[in-house]
Amino acid sequence: MEDIKKTLSTVKQWFGIFWAIPIIIVLVRELSEDGNGRLADNASVVYAMETATILLTCINVPLALKLFTLFLKKKINHVELGDALKLYKKWSLVRLLLLLVPVYLGLATYYMCMSTTGILCTAIALTASLFCVPSEKNIKQDLEIE
DSSP, X not given: OHHHHHHHHHHHHHHHHHHHHHHHHHHHXXXXXXXXXXXXXOXXXXXXXXXXXXXXHHHHHHHHHHHHHHHHHHTGGGSOHHHHHHHHHHHHHHHHHHHHHHHHHHHHHHHHHOOHHXXXXXXXXXXXXXXXXXXXXXXXXXXXXX
């Protein structure tokens, strides 16, 4: 039980950092006028960044949500509790990192190109992260612990 609480604490910290960093970036970028919209007048760059942001969001969000459950069923549920909790932490971090890519690229697209496509993709990835909120109930349910 103590191991589950340690795992939960670690995953909650990662989740908090996942949300804190984009908030800090937005605050810093909104308070500074340096470089905002620097690439907005270059249509080909705006198009390329928007396309990359949309594609990475379309790939990473389902991958982050589905890959975790697939790996959970194939690997984590077939090992002992200690090893399962280590794998759970590792794959929780991988899932958050997969979601972080469209968040950062979306923010970069928004602030460099002043394109609302970037902020929309950021919002999609941040919303998807709400399906990954760590709780003791979720850990027990995912690892099939009674």
